[in-house]
Amino acid sequence: MKIFTKKRIVIATAILVAVATAAVLLKPKDNVVPPSKYRSTAVDRGAINQTVTATGTINPVALINVGSQVSGTVAELHADFNDRVKKGQVLLKLEPTIFNAQVAQADASIASARANLQLAQATYKRNEQLVAQNFVSSLALDQSRREMDVAAANLKLAQAQFERARADLNNSVIRSPIDGVVIKRTIDLGQTVAASFNTPNLFQIANDLTKMQIDTSVSEADVGLLKDGLPARFVVDAYPDREFNATMRQFRLAPNVVQNVVTYNVVLDVDNTDELLKPGMTAQVRLVVANRPDVLRIPTTALRFRLSEEEQAAEKKREEEKNKGAGKEIKQVAARPAPAPAAAIDDVAFRSESETARMFKIYKLDAMNQPQPVDIRAGLSNFRYTEVLSGDLKPGDRVVTRALAQPENQ
Numbered sequence: 001m002k003i004f005t006k007k008r009i010v011i012a013t014a015i016l017v018a019v020a021t022a023a024v025l026l027k028p029k030d031n032v033v034p035p036s037k038y039r040s041t042a043v044d045r046g047a048i049n050q051t052v053t054a055t056g057t058i059n060p061v062a063l064i065n066v067g068s069q070v071s072g073t074v075a076e077l078h079a080d081f082n083d084r085v086k087k088g089q090v091l092l093k094l095e096p097t098i099f100n101a102q103v104a105q106a107d108a109s110i111a112s113a114r115a116n117l118q119l120a121q122a123t124y125k126r127n128e129q130l131v132a133q134n135f136v137s138s139l140a141l142d143q144s145r146r147e148m149d150v151a152a153a154n155l156k157l158a159q160a161q162f163e164r165a166r167a168d169l170n171n172s173v174i175r176s177p178i179d180g181v182v183i184k185r186t187i188d189l190g191q192t193v194a195a196s197f198n199t200p201n202l203f204q205i206a207n208d209l210t211k212m213q214i215d216t217s218v219s220e221a222d223v224g225l226l227k228d229g230l231p232a233r234f235v236v237d238a239y240p241d242r243e244f245n246a247t248m249r250q251f252r253l254a255p256n257v258v259q260n261v262v263t264y265n266v267v268l269d270v271d272n273t274d275e276l277l278k279p280g281m282t283a284q285v286r287l288v289v290a291n292r293p294d295v296l297r298i299p300t301t302a303l304r305f306r307l308s309e310e311e312q313a314a315e316k317k318r319e320e321e322k323n324k325g326a327g328k329e330i331k332q333v334a335a336r337p338a339p340a341p342a343a344a345i346d347d348v349a350f351r352s353e354s355e356t357a358r359m360f361k362i363y364k365l366d367a368m369n370q371p372q373p374v375d376i377r378a379g380l381s382n383f384r385y386t387e388v389l390s391g392d393l394k395p396g397d398r399v400v401t402r403a404l405a406q407p408e409n410q
Helices: 002-026 098-131 138-171 301-305 309-322 324-335 342-354
Strands: 036-042 043-062 061-066 072-078 090-094 174-175 180-185 199-204 211-219 231-236 242-256 263-273 283-298 359-365 371-383 385-390 398-408
Touching: 036 359, 043 263, 043 371, 043 385, 061 309, 098 138, 138 174, 199 309, 211 398, 242 283, 283 301, 283 371, 283 398, 301 359, 301 398, 309 324
Parallel strands: none
Antiparallel strands: 036 398, 043 211, 043 283, 061 199, 072 090, 090 174, 180 199, 211 263, 231 242, 231 283, 242 263, 283 385, 359 371, 359 398, 371 385
């Protein structure tokens, strides 16, 4: 009987211990932080660079098209691609036979015109004496004077034709107008150069490949941030792991309109001392238009985060409960007439483009990992960070960037 009683006591004690343990374990704990359903990033302080991106083409600063003023067949070719040439150096020669014949013909015309002039002068002098002796009329003297003037004019015409023929002969030898590098050649030995209607381009010569420029097209929305001397960095496909420096030299006022899209040409100077950059390369350019070395910043992705419809409804309900106690004040404010004059309305509309447009609602996590809305005014912004000018944020606060598919412990 005593053994049975002891067993009952042990069993009852075990049951009581189990019940007490379960009660302790199942008791809700107010201090336990639930796992977060959001990806978040801490607010910090640091530098922000605001940039303008553009795509451009690398070109030599001075690019000269060398052509021909006369037509003919290429007899000699003295320059090829990538050749370095000096000013006045012969690039090619056209067949000179026709040009030499034209010079000889013009020279003969000069001799003929000079002989005619001498004959006309002698005739005039003879008629002067005959008129003085009344052997011929004064009309004959006037005619001889006219013939002498015509012969003098023909001599000048022949001399001008000779100069032109000699100039054509000189132009049949194509020379480099500058010191530089031949980057393009469009003519071959034996090819005919036709300069009847326009000047053909035979060579392209770059003045100095150690000094290059980038011709870019910048959107009209970004040109208000640009000014001469801005630093820039760019990359090219040939060297994807290297960034090059550039400096903005010129903003050209002529707009380029393509399908109602307006862009402007911006020219940047590039130091190409090692000549790694080649003419025609495509450059992806970033112009640094503003810089803040130490500001309060958040991830730019936080500006784009929005709660789901269910979360928005819950947030709206909490706001209504929060404002329920201030119902009387809300009614008084609503009943009070506040007509806004036209000038004030216009002022609000104007500010909405500059100040209000930079106002954003973001969400930060509270102590229980719940998102709380915060209104901020943004400053500088790039693809990674955004400057916070005002708002209830401080370094260390965690702002929501996106929702997670699975809860995550912070």
